[in-house]
Amino acid sequence: MGVGDRLEVLIQRCDAGLDADQLRSEALARLRGVLTVDAAFFATVDPATVLFTSVLVDEPLGAVTSQFIANEFGQDDVNKFAVLAGGPEPVQTLAQATRGDWRSSPRYVEVMRPLGLGDELRAALMSNGRCWGVLCLHREDADAGFSEHEIQLVRRLAPHLGEGLRRGLGKNPATTGQGEQPGPGVVVLDAALRVESVSVEAEYWLDELGAPGELPVAVRSVAARMHVDRATTRLKVRTRRGEWLGLQASKLGENGQTAVVIEPVTPAQLGSLLLDLHGLTPAQQRVTELLLRGYSTRQIVERLCLSPHTVQEHVRASFDKVGVGSRRELVTVLLRGSASRG
Numbered sequence: 444m445g446v447g448d449r450l451e452v453l454i455q456r457c458d459a460g461l462d463a464d465q466l467r468s469e470a471l472a473r474l475r476g477v478l479t480v481d482a483a484f485f486a487t488v489d490p491a492t493v494l495f496t497s498v499l500v501d502e503p504l505g506a507v508t509s510q511f512i513a514n515e516f517g518q519d520d521v522n523k524f525a526v527l528a529g530g531p532e533p534v535q536t537l538a539q540a541t542r543g544d545w546r547s548s549p550r551y552v553e554v555m556r557p558l559g560l561g562d563e564l565r566a567a568l569m570s571n572g573r574c575w576g577v578l579c580l581h582r583e584d585a586d587a588g589f590s591e592h593e594i595q596l597v598r599r600l601a602p603h604l605g606e607g608l609r610r611g612l613g614k615n616p617a618t619t620g621q622g623e624q625p626g627p628g629v630v631v632l633d634a635a636l637r638v639e640s641v642s643v644e645a646e647y648w649l650d651e652l653g654a655p656g657e658l659p660v661a662v663r664s665v666a667a668r669m670h671v672d673r674a675t676t677r678l679k680v681r682t683r684r685g686e687w688l689g690l691q692a693s694k695l696g697e698n699g700q701t702a703v704v705i706e707p708v709t710p711a712q713l714g715s716l717l718l719d720l721h722g723l724t725p726a727q728q729r730v731t732e733l734l735l736r737g738y739s740t741r742q743i744v745e746r747l748c749l750s751p752h753t754v755q756e757h758v759r760a761s762f763d764k765v766g767v768g769s770r771r772e773l774v775t776v777l778l779r780g781s782a783s784r785g
Contacts (some may be wrong), residue, residue: 449476450596457600457607462614463487466607467499467576474580474600478593482560482581484511486660487608489678490573490719493525494664496680497653503558504581509636509663514550516667521548528567528574534598537563538588555581562588566597568605573719575608612681613720624686627706630658634699636666648705651682665692666701679708679716687713711778718777721764730757734770735777 444452453473461469467485474480486498494516500508514520521540527533537545545551545561555563561584568576578601582588628645632638638658641649653659661680669676669692676692687708695702710717718728733743743754767773 446477446596449473450600453477454600454603457603459607460614461607461611463497463576463608463611464499466604466611470604470607471499477596478580478589479582480580481583482558484579484581485576487576487612488524488574489680489716490575491716492668492676492678493528493567493574493577494661494668494676494678495577496661496664496678498660503560507554507558508660510554511550512660512663512667514554516664517671518549520550522563522565524565524567524574524577527565527577528569533567533569533574534594534601535565536589536594537565539594556584559584561585564589564594564597566601566604568601568608570602570605570609571719571722571724573609575605575612578604609720609722624707627704630662630703630705631695632666632701632703636663636670636701639700645705648682648688651684651686652680652688652705661690662703662705665690666703668692669694669701679713710776721761723761723764727757727761727764730754731761731773731777734758734761735774 453470456469456473457466467487471480471483471485474483482501482504484498484500484504486495488494489496495512498508504511515523522535522537527535537548537551541547541551545556551561551563555561560581562582564580566578567574568578578597580589580597625644625647628642628648630638630642630645630649631640649659649662652661661678665676665678673694678690680688680690682688687710689706689708689712691704693702693704694700715728715732718731723731729747730743730749733746738746740751740754740758743749744751747754749757762768762773765773765776767776
């Protein structure tokens with residue numbers, strides 16, 4: 444099977460209904476049959492902030508994840524994922540961004556070069572105008588980096604990965620009957636973002652977010668961003684069981700400590716994220732948000748200055764994407780968290 448055929452199989456697998464973890468694992472395995480990858484970093488992100496929510500990472504990158512996060516959210520550099528996600532070209536190499544002068548990138552000098560890594564191919568994985576994941580592929584340190592042909596392969600693949608991640612993150616709602624769950628928990632980090640204390644409730648949620656004994660990448664990301672912005676920073680993330688959590692990082696006093704509050708989020712509190720997960724366009728979201736607030740078709744027409752026909756078209760499209768047949772079912776799925784028919 445040639446490279447083109449292997450790429451087509453990988454694209455088809457993006458539409459196979461895999462969850463986000465399964466898709467990332469399989470995609471990286473198959474991608475190595477399409478081009479040479481010496482190390483990879485593959486993360487899901489909160490589309491509202493492009494902060495990492497979970498990560499699949501190869502060694503030796505796993506040992507420097509904290510440095511990687513510190514560079515991404517706290518240091519000037521090229522090819523930041525948020526910039527790629529908001530720009531016209533979501534896929535670019537380090538060689539392209541630095542015009543071959545890799546040493547002008549602090550990430551290369553401080554993180555990649557010490558590991559023996561050279562060129563880096565980054566992709567913001569987009570769907571419906573939102574970023575659902577980021578991919579970073581590395582080559583061993585050498586004069587030659589990724590070729591134009593390889594860049595084009597990733598450009599072709601990237602939107603399919605973005606769509607697959609969006610669908611994967613939106614499937615398999617949280618199971619019930621797990622017993623009573625704790626309320627909000629608090630993690631306190633020192634100025635170097637090392638753990639100082641963890642509440643009992645936070646211990647439960649940390650275990651749900653990652654491997655025991657490790658600080659989940661979502662906690663590290665939201666804390667690192669807060670250190671830069673010096674303001675409260677938030678993100679939403681799914682647990683292994685399918686529950687949604689809200690993470691909020693805030694500064695504590697003047698000693699550099701950071702408090703990260705972790706708490707359950709209801710479907711009603713997810714807001715536009717839940718509509719994004721179902722693939723609603725911005726126009727469909729505006730109509731659906733008013734439906735959820737109890738507006739009639741006539742009121743929506745007047746509020747949004749649309750024709751009745753256009754409003755009905757958006758309503759039908761929303762029903763189809765969420766997998767319901769009535770306004771009542773739509774409210775049940777989006778505000779109460781019940782599973783849709785689709």
